[in-house]
Amino acid sequence: MKKKENRRNKGLTRRQFVMGSSLAIAGAATGISGVFKIAKGVSPPIKVGMILPYTGGTADEARRVETGIRFAFARSKYADRVEFHIEDDRETPSVGVEKAQKLVEKVGVDMLAGPIHGHVGLAVSEYCKSKKKLCLLAFSGNVLIAGKNCSRYTFMVGHTTWSVSAPGASYCFEKFGKKVYLIGNDYSTGRQITGFMAAEFKRLGGSIVGEGYMPIGTAEYAPYIGQIRDLKPDVVTGFLTPSDCVNFTKQFDSFGLRKAGIPIVMCLGMYGQVPLEAYGDSILGHYDIWHYSPWLTNKENLEFKRDFAKWKPGYPFMDALVLGNDVGTCMIYGLDQAGGKPDIERMVDAIAKREWLSPRGKSSFGPNHAIIHDLYIRQAQKIEGETRMIPVKELGRFGTSGDASGPGGECKM
Amino acid sequence: MSFPTFLINLLYGFTIGSILILISSSLSLIFGVMGVVNLAHGSLCMLGAYFGLTLVLWTGNFWLALIVAPIVVAFIGFLMEVYTLRPLYGLDPLLQLFLTLGLSMIVSNLVLHFWGGDVRSISIPEALKGNVLILGTVYPSFRLFVFIVSISLVISIWFLITQTKWGIILRAGVHNMELVDALGINISWVFTLVFTFGCGLSSVAGVIIGALHNCNTNMHTDLLIWGLLAVVIGGLGSFRGAVIGSLILGVSEAFGALLMPGLAKFTIYTVMVVILLLRPEGLLKEI
Numbered sequence: 001m002k003k004k005e006n007r008r009n010k011g012l013t014r015r016q017f018v019m020g021s022s023l024a025i026a027g028a029a030t031g032i033s034g035v036f037k038i039a040k041g042v043s044p045p046i047k048v049g050m051i052l053p054y055t056g057g058t059a060d061e062a063r064r065v066e067t068g069i070r071f072a073f074a075r076s077k078y079a080d081r082v083e084f085h086i087e088d089d090r091e092t093p094s095v096g097v098e099k100a101q102k103l104v105e106k107v108g109v110d111m112l113a114g115p116i117h118g119h120v121g122l123a124v125s126e127y128c129k130s131k132k133k134l135c136l137l138a139f140s141g142n143v144l145i146a147g148k149n150c151s152r153y154t155f156m157v158g159h160t161t162w163s164v165s166a167p168g169a170s171y172c173f174e175k176f177g178k179k180v181y182l183i184g185n186d187y188s189t190g191r192q193i194t195g196f197m198a199a200e201f202k203r204l205g206g207s208i209v210g211e212g213y214m215p216i217g218t219a220e221y222a223p224y225i226g227q228i229r230d231l232k233p234d235v236v237t238g239f240l241t242p243s244d245c246v247n248f249t250k251q252f253d254s255f256g257l258r259k260a261g262i263p264i265v266m267c268l269g270m271y272g273q274v275p276l277e278a279y280g281d282s283i284l285g286h287y288d289i290w291h292y293s294p295w296l297t298n299k300e301n302l303e304f305k306r307d308f309a310k311w312k313p314g315y316p317f318m319d320a321l322v323l324g325n326d327v328g329t330c331m332i333y334g335l336d337q338a339g340g341k342p343d344i345e346r347m348v349d350a351i352a353k354r355e356w357l358s359p360r361g362k363s364s365f366g367p368n369h370a371i372i373h374d375l376y377i378r379q380a381q382k383i384e385g386e387t388r389m390i391p392v393k394e395l396g397r398f399g400t401s402g403d404a405s406g407p408g409g410e411c412k413m
Numbered sequence: 414m415s416f417p418t419f420l421i422n423l424l425y426g427f428t429i430g431s432i433l434i435l436i437s438s439s440l441s442l443i444f445g446v447m448g449v450v451n452l453a454h455g456s457l458c459m460l461g462a463y464f465g466l467t468l469v470l471w472t473g474n475f476w477l478a479l480i481v482a483p484i485v486v487a488f489i490g491f492l493m494e495v496y497t498l499r500p501l502y503g504l505d506p507l508l509q510l511f512l513t514l515g516l517s518m519i520v521s522n523l524v525l526h527f528w529g530g531d532v533r534s535i536s537i538p539e540a541l542k543g544n545v546l547i548l549g550t551v552y553p554s555f556r557l558f559v560f561i562v563s564i565s566l567v568i569s570i571w572f573l574i575t576q577t578k579w580g581i582i583l584r585a586g587v588h589n590m591e592l593v594d595a596l597g598i599n600i601s602w603v604f605t606l607v608f609t610f611g612c613g614l615s616s617v618a619g620v621i622i623g624a625l626h627n628c629n630t631n632m633h634t635d636l637l638i639w640g641l642l643a644v645v646i647g648g649l650g651s652f653r654g655a656v657i658g659s660l661i662l663g664v665s666e667a668f669g670a671l672l673m674p675g676l677a678k679f680t681i682y683t684v685m686v687v688i689l690l691l692r693p694e695g696l697l698k699e700i
Contacts, residue, residue, distance in 0.1 A: 055522075057631050059530030214670070215678060217635055219626045222425035223670035226418035243532045243629040250534070250626075254553035255421075256544055278534040278627060 045083045046342055048073075048331065049109035051099050051124060054088040057243055058116050061273065061320050065138045068324020069113055069331075071311055076332045078340075089115050093123035100127045110342035111136070111334075113327050114154075118142030118161065118189045125154040134344050136330055136351075138323040141268070143192055146370035146400040147408020153344070155351055156370045157330055158323045159291055160400040161192040162407040163373065165239070165267035167398045168289035169200030171377050172265050177234025178206035183224065183248065184238040186213040193239040193267045196407060209233050216241050221248045225255045228262065237265040242274045253282035263287060269389075271380060272319045276387040283380040283387060291373040292319050292360040293391045301359035322359050330354065361397075368402030368411035417550040422667040424547065428556045430663025431563030432625075435618035436636055437643035437655040438570065439611035445587040445650025446607045448506065449498065452513040454615055455637030456520035461486045461616020462623035462632065463528050466535050475538045475624065482620050483613040490612025494605050502604070517633065525630045535624040559621050566617065567656060574652060583607070587650050615640075642681065646688050648695025657696055661688075 050069065052062035066086065073082045085107050087099035096115050103109045104127075111134040115121045121140025128135035129151035137145070141160045145151075172180065180201050184190030190213065198208055210231045212224040228236060240248055245266060252258060269290025271283060294305070294317055304325065305317060333354050334347030355364040361374030377393040402411030440454050461482050468478035493516060501508050541555040574580040586593050586603060594600045622632070643662050647654025662681055669680025688696065 055525065057530055057532065057629050059525060059630070061530070063530075217631060219622075219635070220425065220429060220666065220670070223422055223667060226421045226671065230415050230418055243627055243631070246532050246534060246627045251553075254542075254544070254555065256551045274532045278532050280534065280536060 043081055043340060046078055046081050046335065047083050047085060047107065047109040047111075049085045049087070049100075049103035049107065049112045051087050051089045051096055051103065051112060051115050051120075053091045053116055053120075054086075056091050057241070058091065061116055061139070064318055064320035065113070065116065065324035065327070067312070067315070068138070068321040068326075069328040070324075071308060071321070072325045072328020072332060074311060075307070076328075078332060078335060085109055089117075089120050089124075091117055091120065093120050096120040096124045097127050100124050104128075104131055104133050110134070111331060111344070111347070113138060113324075113331075115140050118192075119187070121145065122149060125149065125151055128153050132344065134331075134334070134347055134351075136327045138327045139320065142188060143400060143408035145408070146366075146368045146402055147406050147411050149408070150368045150370075150402060150411035150413060152348060152369070152413045154369060155330065155365060156400075157327045158371065159268070159373065160370050160408070161189055161239075161268065162196050162400045163371070163398045164269060164289055164291060164375070165193045166196040166200045166407070167375055167395055168265065168267065168377060169197050169237075170204060171289075171393060171395065172235050172237060173201060173204045173206050176263055176265075178204070179209045179232075179234045180206055181209055181228050181231060181233035181236045182211045182238045183236060183240065184211075184213055185216045185218075185241055185244060187216060189268070190239050190241075192407075197237050197267065214244070216244065218244055219247055221251045222255070224248075225251055225257060228252075228257060229255065233262065235263050235265055237267065239267045240270060242270065245270045246274065246278050249279055249286065250282045258282065258285065265289065265377075269319060269378070271378070272389045275316070275318075276380070276389070279380075279387070281382075281387075284382055285380065287377055287379050287392075288389065289375065290319070290378055290389075291375055292322050293376060293378050293389055294319070295388055295390050296359070296361070296376075298357075298359070298361060300357045300361075304359040326358050326360070326363065329356065329358075366399040366402065368400070368406075368413070370400040370402065372397055372399035418671070420548060420550045421552065422671050423664065424552055424556070424560075426664035426667030427660065428560045428663070429666065430660035431560045431567075432618050432621055433639055433643050433659035433663060434567055434656050435563055435621075436615050436640040437647065437659050438567065438652050439614040440640045441644045441647065441650060441652060441655040442583070442607055443611045444644065445652075446583060446590070447498075447604050448590075449509050449513070449608075450506075450641075451608075451611070452510065452637065453493070453517040453520060454513075454611075454640055455633035455635070456517040456524075457486055457490060457612045458615040458619040458622075458636045459524060459628075459630075459633040460489065460520055461619025462535070462628045463524055463533075463619075464616070465620035465623050466528075466533050466628050469535050473536075475536065478535065479617065479620050483616045486616035486619070487609045487613030491605060491609040493612075494608040498608070499601065499604075517637075521630060521633050528628075528630075530630055533623075533628045535620065535628065537624050555625065559625060562621070563618075566614070570614075570652070579606075642685055646685055646695060648697040651695065651697040654695055654697035 054062050089096035114124050114135050114137040116139040118140050121137050122142045125145050135154045137156050139158045143160045143162050146160045182194045184194040264286040266288040269288050271288040330351050334351045337350030338346035364372050375395040375398050376391040378389040379392045381390050404410040443451050464482040464485050465478040537555050541558050543554050544551045545554050643658040647658030665681050665684045
């Protein structure tokens with residue numbers, strides 16, 4: 001017995017030898033194939049981080065932005081190299097920054113696609129500035145990011161709160177009249193937008209007959225509708241978050257104000273951010289100010305819709321897809337100009353000079369890295385039994401100034 | 414403030430109050446009889462809204478949704494009570510609190526998963542889409558309908574509580590459940606019945622809110638807070654108190670938003686604090 005044990009302890013058993021050899025061969029094969037891969041010139045992966053609100057009321061918007069970015073990469077030469085790393089910012093700045101830290105410092109992403117909400121976007125942009133990490137914002141339009149909080153490493157690819165509000169004021173003034181009622185959710189975006197509209201109306205010679213500000217998540221608008229009925233403005237304008245916008249518009253109609261001929265003009269394209277069935281007929285005839293419509297007839301938009309429908313048949317087509325796609329194409333352009341490598345400094349320099357024809361129209365960036373885009377007035381119309389936001393007026397191209405007199409203050413990069 | 418504006422706000426306050434009654438009265442009954450603060454109440458109300466939305470999309474029939482969605486949610490409530498709450502009776506009440514909180518998170522995330530995050534809306538039936546004239550003021554027909562339905566339900570429940578055998582058991586249970594048990598009445602099934610009924614009643618409110626406002630995945634938080642406020646103001650376990658508390662809250666918000674725009678929430682919490690300082694036990698003690 002002892003002899004047998006000694007023999008076992010001294011050398012490998014046949015089973016151990018076979019197992020060990022197999023592992024060694026497998027390891028060598030991997031190594032060899034790795035050598036082959038390097039010999040072929042296969043590049044390391046490109047890591048793209050996305051920080052978007054996957055919980056809460058804008059979860060579907062987040063998925064659309066993500067899908068747009070994925071679509072852009074799927075059509076590019078980086079399709080096989082790109083890795084997406086996705087985090088949920090839960091609509092909260094501190095969580096957004098925490099997730100940005102995780103993506104940058106632990107996962108090691110090369111670039112970030114940023115949040116939807118303005119206050120979260122600002123926080124993440126400030127973090128990326130400190131880490132010199134490229135950050136592209138599809139939706140987050142906090143005007144401070146185009147002004148005193150600007151960053152060489154942050155690009156506002158979607159819009160700013162100014163660029164999708166104030167330039168539309170002159171249309172409202174000329175078409176509807178000079179008495180305006182302002183309505184807005186009581187937080188940064190709502191206050192910024194109503195402030196811009198108020199300033200523009202006053203500059204044009206109009207008057208603010210009333211204002212209503214309410215917390216996000218307000219369900220009942222009867223008190224404000226009663227005010228509007230009494231004040232009889234020529235137009236109601238401002239910004240409400242998607243759920244509040246639905247509540248307000250439906251109740252505005254149910255109290256007879258739509259039929260009374262008072263138009264609503266929502267800023268930031270709010271009428272296109274939820275499926276229009278949520279409004280029923282209450283939205284018909286109202287307007288919004290936005291830089292895109294699925295019903296634009298330019299070549300790039302028609303091709304985009306056609307190609308996207310082939311890539312994801314049956315996927316509902318909404319505005320956020322285009323914004324995600326623009327973020328993706330900016331990343332791809334930057335990579336192309338940097339020789340296919342995620343060299344951030346070269347990418348930033350390249351993207352800053354980019355001019356392209358987006359499905360939205362001609363796009364480029366200002367010196368403050370805020371987008372310069374075409375702007376439209378859209379009207380809700382029923383066509384072929386479907387409610388659509390149809391562009392009825394093209395207002396021109398607008399950016400957001402980063403001068404000291406600009407809406408976000410002076411941008412010093 | 415013009416008279417039409419005053420009247421609109423008063424009516425609006427009563428309408429909101431009447432919807433709140435459906436949420437708060439069921440919450441109050443559940444607490445009064447079972448001693449459970451059901452933090453999943455708002456989520457179940459939200460579930461009612463989304464089931465109602467689906468039924469209307471499938472059938473185009475709002476009335477069917479108003480009847481069937483509460484039955485479905487009541488059944489879910491039944492399963493919740495039997496399989497999750499019942500094992501915790503007699504143990505630390507904090508466990509029930511955490512359980513219902515957890516269930517609330519599960520329900521709200523399931524809603525997000527199955528219905529998505531976009532805001533949706535239940536279509537109002539054609540017959541209720543117009544307006545009526547009340548003392549010369551235009552008022553939406555659907556809001557009047559909501560007020561009438563909610564008050565009718567409240568009166569029916571009040572009749573049930575005061576004029577039937579089950580009502581007697583309920584009222585006795587609020588006072589002393591051990592005695593009820595000692596008299597040979599199966600309190601487990603009393604609890605199940607109350608919880609199931611409460612879930613069904615709150616989801617009637619969900620369907621109505623889904624049509625009056627919208628269905629969104631954040632609605633459960635506000636619904637629960639409003640329900641709890643009304644219960645606290647009215648008196649824990651008091652059905653009548655929940656009714657009065659709900660109407661007070663509805664009217665407070667209506668006029669608070671009108672007189673101090675942006676401070677509407679401040680108004681309702683101020684009302685709550687003042688009432689509790691004057692009557693810490695709430696407005697009423699009796700059911």
